[in-house]
Amino acid sequence: MSKKRLIPKLLLHSNAKGTNLNLVITKKYTDIIEVGSPVSMAKIYQAQGADELIFTNIDTKITDLKILADIIEKVSEEIFMPITVGGGVKNISDFRLLLNSGADKISINTIALTNPELISESAELFGAQCVVVSIDYKVDEDGNYWVYSNGGQTQTKFNPIEWAIECEKLGAGEILLSNIDNDGMRNGLNNEINKLVSTSIKIPVIASGGCSLPSHFIDGFKNTEIEAIAAGTFFALKDQSFQQIRSHIKNAGIDIRIYS
Amino acid sequence: MIAIVDYGMGNLKSVLNAFLYCGANAVITNDKNDLEKATHIIIPGVGAFEKCVTNLKQLDTFSTLEYQVKVEKKPTLGICVGLQMMATLGHENGLNNGLNWLESEVVKIESDEDNLKVPNIGWNETSIIQNDHFVLKGIKNAQDFYYVHSYYMKCKNESDIAMNYKYGNLEITAAIAFQNIFATQFHPEKSQDNGLKLIDNFIKWNP
Known part of the structure; x- marks a missing residue:
């Protein structure tokens, strides 16, 4: 097995003028709190020894991904670890734009649900390793899990386990599995669903929330x-550094990279 | 000048950025003059084996490239599928011919072990076999490098293997080195300090 990965999740939302994307954190995908510049934060994460970075544009007003591509271009000049980028990707030309800007993997969410062929098409063109399907879910009162689209706004008819299996069949290389209910709430991961999904498929699962x-x-x-585990709020606001968190995880007997 | 060979596959920008960061004069190119002038050649590669080989061979300048590597013996670095393409045969999407620069085959990561994740995406502790290779100078044994792959190279001649790593019960070729060629299965341009050190060594390599 590869070492377990820790991945800061950098959420991006436009500033008041809509001219630039700022780094933000969220609670349950709704409360948005601005925390600063994505490029500076990426450099801090690199110095701290993050294993990878995930950039997600969560602003649905942003339809032209050029503004996102510009940020990735700046990031990739100085960041030498894998970068996943997504949020608003709709077609192959969006894939191409972001890959040419320095992204290594592209995450897709809503479009994968409405146009699943894009998973196969992009995997064939760019390789499965390039296609991350992001699955957002909530639990209802009866304990049933539902996949949500449109940044957590729209409930779909899909169950996250079945949808993850389908994504694997269609050629996805990785699943980013995010719990909307726990987002920014600091109450721990939902390991029931993390276990069910990760044991149902062979491709890697990144859990978040x-x-x-x-x-x-x-x-x-x-x-x-x-x-892997991705986190936004934890890495952005905690004083605890990667070194400390890694040492806790390592000492619990888990194979994780100790940055040296 | 360092020529990063552009044959329409993969993200060359991050490879370029890593070389620029290490202070090299590097360009992304498939121009004949550039390949002839270059002191070092980089063959990156992301995507399927067969498509990469086909695209590379279709370049007008493929014969120039092969001449620079095989006859002029310029220091050459293959990355990921750039390593795999050097094989005799590849088993991805049927059986396909590689460049046949090294007697070897590229096979799927497969094991009877449960839950061996494929593709392998992530950091793996990598053993150095060719301890005294110039390109590995100053890199300690058992450092972590970043991998993204579903297939790996099996060399006929084990002495060509420069580095390897354990994945489940498999021994996976992590790097090969023979004559003027060094090639990595991992991505040095994504492997932070250890990867940048390897790139820095390669820039200075003059076999």
């Missing part, structure tokens, strides 16, 4: 087959 303590990371890695 709710991490705020070392034990949340450790529980996720110990009790499920996930390969």
Whole structure:
């Protein structure tokens, strides 16, 4: 197995004028809190030894991805680790634009649900490793899981496990599995669903939503087959550095990179 | 000048950025003059084996490239599918011929072990076999490098293997080195300090 990965999730939302994208964090995908510049933050994460970075444009007003591509271009001049980019990708030319700007993988969410052929088409053109399907879900009162699209706004008829299996069949290389209910709430991962999804497919699963303590990371890695954990709020606002969190995880017996 | 060969596959920008960051004069090119003038050649590669080989061979300048690597013996670095293409045969999407620069085959990562994730995406502790290779100078044994792949190279001649890593119960070729060629399965341009060190060594390599 590869080492387990820790991935800061950099969410981007436009400033008041709509001229630039700022780094933000969210709660349950709604409350948006601005935290600064994505490029500076990416450099901090690199210095701290993050394993990868995920950039997601969460602003539905942004339809021209050029503004996102510009940021990725700046980031890739100085960041030498894998970069996943998404949020508003609709077609192959969006894939191409972002890949040419320096992205290594592209994440798709809503478009994958409405046009699943894009998964196969992009995997064939750019390789499966390039196609990350992002799955956002919520749990209803009866304990049923539902996939949501449009940045958590629209409930779909899909169950996250079945949808992940379908994505794998269509040629996706990785699944980013995010719990909307726990987003920014610091109450830990939903390891029930993380386990069900990660044991149902062979492609790697990145779990996200709710991490705020070392034990949340450790529980996720110990009790499920996930390969990576992504977090936004945790890495952006915590004083605890990667070194400290890694040492906790390593000492719990989990194979993780110790940055040296 | 360092020529990063452009044959329409993959993200060359991050490879270019890593070389520029290390202070090299590097360009993305498939121009005949550039290949002839270049002191070093980089063959990157992302995507399917057969498509990469076909695209590379279709370049007008493919014969120039092969001449520069095989006859002029310029220091050459293959990355990911850039390594795999050097094989005799590839098993991805049927059986396809490679460039046959090294007697080897490219096979799928497969094992009877449960839950071996394929593609392997992530950081793996990598053993150095050719300890005294110039391109590996100053890199400690068992450092982490970043991999993204579903296939790997099996060399006929084990002495061509410069680095390897364990994935489940498989021994995966992480780098090969023979004559003027060094090639990595991992992405040095995505492997932070260790990757940049390898690139820096390669720039200075004069076999």
